[in-house]
Every structure is written in C-alpha cells, then in structure tokens.
Amino acid sequence: MARILIVFSSLFGANAQLAELADTTLTAAGVEVRVRRVAEVALPGDVQPSAADAPLADGADLDWADGYVFSSPSHTGLPSASIKAFIDEHHDAAVAGRFLDKTFTAMATSGFAHAGQERVVDDLNAVAAAWGCVIVPPSTANPIINKINGNPYGLSFVLEHGKLADRKLAEEAIGAHLARFAAVTAAIATLSERPAPSGQRKPPPTAADVFS
Numbered sequence: 001m002a003r004i005l006i007v008f009s010s011l012f013g014a015n016a017q018l019a020e021l022a023d024t025t026l027t028a029a030g031v032e033v034r035v036r037r038v039a040e041v042a043l044p045g046d047v048q049p050s051a052a053d054a055p056l057a058d059g060a061d062l063d064w065a066d067g068y069v070f071s072s073p074s075h076t077g078l079p080s081a082s083i084k085a086f087i088d089e090h091h092d093a094a095v096a097g098r099f100l101d102k103t104f105t106a107m108a109t110s111g112f113a114h115a116g117q118e119r120v121v122d123d124l125n126a127v128a129a130a131w132g133c134v135i136v137p138p139s140t141a142n143p144i145i146n147k148i149n150g151n152p153y154g155l156s157f158v159l160e161h162g163k164l165a166d167r168k169l170a171e172e173a174i175g176a177h178l179a180r181f182a183a184v185t186a187a188i189a190t191l192s193e194r195p196a197p198s199g200q201r202k203p204p205p206t207a208a209d210v211f212s
C-alpha cells in the first residue's frame with residue numbers, strides 16, 4: 001500500500017480543510033495517509049492557528065512516505081514562512097538523497113486571484129525539484145481544473161471571505177487529481193527501493209556506479 005504524507009500550513013483553517021479533503025480522497029483510493037501540520041512560526045498579532053489538532057510533521061514522516069502533498073496559504077505572495085521553515089529544517093536530509101523519487105503535488109490558497117496562489121504552487125514545486133521528487137501536477141488535461149481557475153501546476157484555490165468559494169467543486173477537483181496522484185505514487189513506489197525502517201534510503205548512485 002502506498003504511503004502519502006499531507007503536510008499543511010494553516011492559520012485560519014482553509015488549508016487544514018484542503019488537507020482533510022485530500023485525506024478523504026487518498027484513503028478512499030486505498031492509500032495509507034498521514035496528515036501533519038507545520039508549526040506556525042510567524043503569527044500576525046494574536047492569531048491562533050485554527051488547526052492545532054493535527055500532529056506536527058517531522059523528519060520521520062518525510063522518510064515514511066512514498067509521496068507528499070504540500071499545502072500552503074499565500075503569505076505576501078509566497079508560501080508561508082512556517083512551511084518554508086519546515087522545508088529548510090530538512091535540507092540536510094534532502095542533500096543526503098532521502099526524498100529522491102518520492103512523488104509530490106502542491107495545494108495553495110490565497111485571498112485574491114492574482115496575489116499568490118499560482119506562485120505558491122510554483123514555489124512548492126521548486127522545493128520538490130530541489131529534493132529530487134517526481135512532480136505530479138493536475139495538468140491541463142484535467143477538465144475540472146478549468147472550472148476552478150485553470151492552474152495546471154497544482155491545486156490552487158482563491159478564497160471568498162477566507163473560505164473555499166465552492167466546497168463541492170473543491171472536493172471534485174481534489175478527488176480527481178489525488179486519485180491519479182495515488183495511482184502514480186503507488187506505481188513509482190514499486191520501482192524505487194522503499195525506505196528501511198530507520199528511514200534511510202540507499203544513497204543515490206554515483207557517476208562511477210552508473211558508467212562503470
């Protein structure tokens with residue numbers, strides 16, 4: 001059974017809700033799922049994160065999974081500082097090749113249409129590329145994407161008054177994309193060696209291994 005980790009950052013609950021919808025779809029697709037939040041490191045004013053009930057993500061979760069769904073709000077046009085802090089915390093593991101060949105897909109929310117949702121997806125996809133993950137975007141071949149906003153690079157949602165504008169449509173989009181993500185992850189997981197219980201993967205091949 002493929003193992004997928006959903007990591008989200010959320011101050012007001014929208015990304016927590018996306019994570020919940022993603023969990024429902026992936027579980028229905030027969031995937032083993034972990035839903036984890038990141039610690040919110042930069043809270044404006046006296047805001048309390050509304051999604052404090054999910055466990056905090058850690059390195060063991062990253063090692064455990066065959067694939068990742070990362071979900072972030074747009075904060076000043078970029079992924080939240082909190083999800084970036086979590087990502088940077090695991091830089092050494094990335095350099096050691098521990099995330100190589102795991103699948104990746106991004107989700108994002110923003111308050112406004114042209115104020116970050118597309119860019120947040122791009123930035124999360126850049127992290128996936130740096131980590132050596134296999135990015136699985138919804139793509140322009142997914143017709144439901146055009147009913148939301150046409151962003152083929154990840155699932156992104158422009159909120160209305162802080163909430164999903166159309167929950168049913170969001171469910172439909174997440175359902176269609178993540179069912180495919182589950183299938184691709186399961187297929188790729190059979191190709192690459194799964195992490196040992198210690199979380200260590202075999203080091204990536206060197207040039208000498210490949211060319212000798």
Ligand SMILES: Cc1cc2nc3c(=O)[nH]c(=O)nc-3n(C[C@H](O)[C@H](O)[C@H](O)COP(=O)(O)O)c2cc1C
Pocket residue numbers: 009010011012013014015016044072073074075076077078109110111112113114115116117159162
């Ligand atoms: C510090 C901060 C910066 C934000 N900057 C932007 C922004 O640049 N563009 C935008 O569309 N929305 C912006 N927003 C609104 C967030 O994108 C919105 O609150 C978020 O998507 C809701 O997700 P959440 O409920 O999971 O926290 C900002 C919100 C905060 C708290």
